[in-house]
Amino acid sequence: MIDLFAVEFISPDNAAEEVIRNLRVLFTTPQGTVPFDRGFGVDFSIVDEPVNLARGKITVEYVRKAQRYEPRAKVTEVFFEYKENKLIPRVKVRVDAID
Template identity: 40%
Template sequence: MDIALIAGANTGNINFAPATEYEEIMQNLRTILATPVYSVPLDRAFGVDMAYVDKPLPIAKAHIESEIVKAIRRYEPRVTVTHITWEGNGEDGALKPKVQVRINGTA
């Protein structure tokens, strides 16, 4: 099963008792992608390192994609990143990664 989501999307309200594993995984992914690394006091490595945001676009994209894959692999091992694309034109700084994942153990 493939799932698409927008990195850095508003995490909304936190549901402490998701009804399904799918909801739990999606919430975890949104949280990982919306959290800058070093911002969580007891786990400074949690999140995505955004140090490359002001670099030239090809360099920033490559580094941020790598950071996204590492963060998801470490903090949500129930999924595998299958593809990352980019939304926006990059001219106004509103470029956002769109991450596609596969839930492990599903077809």
């Protein structure tokens, strides 16, 4: 099972905390639950897919949603780690244009 509420981020830039917080909210919000912006969040129905297919779909979802909702961040890598019998997405990001 993939635990989409336990996304972990890896970012070398401590000044990018706001961007990381924004991504954490974006990636842990089920799509369709935010009034006036039903596209915000991630399609949680992905967890019902076979694990290998779900990994690819989650990766694409994270990249596309970051581009749309947090353009200061670029998702450079998504990999998965088993922790306590769950598959945890780990997201590497590069943060651009922080003033």
